[in-house]
Amino acid sequence: MDLSEALYTTRAMRRVKPDPVPEAVVRQMLDAAIRAPSGGNSQTWRFITITEPGVKSRLGDLYRQAFATLQGTVYKEANERARAAGDEQAARILRSSRWLADHFEEVPLWFFVYTRNDPDGANIFPAVWNLMLAGRGCGIGTCLTTILGHFKPAEVAAVLEVPSERGWELKAAVSAGYPTGRWGTAKRNPVHPIVYAESWGTPVPWTVDEPMWVEPEAYGT
Numbered sequence: 001m002d003l004s005e006a007l008y009t010t011r012a013m014r015r016v017k018p019d020p021v022p023e024a025v026v027r028q029m030l031d032a033a034i035r036a037p038s039g040g041n042s043q044t045w046r047f048i049t050i051t052e053p054g055v056k057s058r059l060g061d062l063y064r065q066a067f068a069t070l071q072g073t074v075y076k077e078a079n080e081r082a083r084a085a086g087d088e089q090a091a092r093i094l095r096s097s098r099w100l101a102d103h104f105e106e107v108p109l110w111f112f113v114y115t116r117n118d119p120d121g122a123n124i125f126p127a128v129w130n131l132m133l134a135g136r137g138c139g140i141g142t143c144l145t146t147i148l149g150h151f152k153p154a155e156v157a158a159v160l161e162v163p164s165e166r167g168w169e170l171k172a173a174v175s176a177g178y179p180t181g182r183w184g185t186a187k188r189n190p191v192h193p194i195v196y197a198e199s200w201g202t203p204v205p206w207t208v209d210e211p212m213w214v215e216p217e218a219y220g221t
């Protein structure tokens with residue numbers, strides 16, 4: 001796949017089919033993940049692949065609890081504001097993330113990603129993004145989630161027998177499967193207003209009014 005296509009169309013694809021992800025694809029994704037940079041090439045990462053229904057069921061319960069906590073605290077006011085303003089994009093994201101919580105066990109594959117000596121995640125997120133890009137190249141939809149690491153780290157560590165006492169911390173859980181929907185360019189605010197030339201606040205002398213990678217016609221079918 002063309003690099004720009006992967007960069008522009010790797011987005012949160014939460015709704016996936018239950019069909020298993022072939023082992024060759026899992027290997028490809030993980031081998032791409034560990035090509036990512038890390039400070040001093042420290043490579044302090046561990047990935048746990050989760051496919052077993054029993055394990056998914058225990059993690060799914062924890063995920064739903066974490067989701068409820070998030071929606072009832074951090075996102076509460078923002079959700080209410082978005083609802084009052086009729087913000088359709090915010091409503092779509094909420095519906096989609098709720099789908100993932102409600103269908104956690106139906107997602108065929110989850111990657112639980114651990115790191116240590118990496119409080120801000122700077123060493124692990126490049127690897128997570130490589131994992132997701134490699135998935136995109138294989139037609140696998142992924143979604144990066146962090147709520148379990150924020151709200152249920154100890155409970156997850158107990159399920160997965162993680163040696164937390166040695167400093168391993170859950171930074172991400174990435175869902176993976178074949179998407180039910182279509183791929184498309186990630187919708188973002190335009191780039192030029194948030195780039196400055198030489199000093200803070202000085203506009204750049206250019207604009208980008210449309211995404212610079214253009215979807216082939218087949219995307220619309």
Ligand SMILES: Cc1cc2nc3c(=O)[nH]c(=O)nc-3n(C[C@H](O)[C@H](O)[C@H](O)COP(=O)(O)O)c2cc1C
Pocket residue numbers: 010011012013014093096097100143144145146147148186187
């Ligand atoms: C640091 C981080 C944490 C995220 N955590 C969650 C999460 O816990 N649950 C979830 O459903 N999506 C999560 N997401 C996905 C974002 O909601 C998603 O990337 C964003 O809405 C853009 O969606 P799009 O790429 O489909 O346009 C997370 C993304 C990032 C980068």
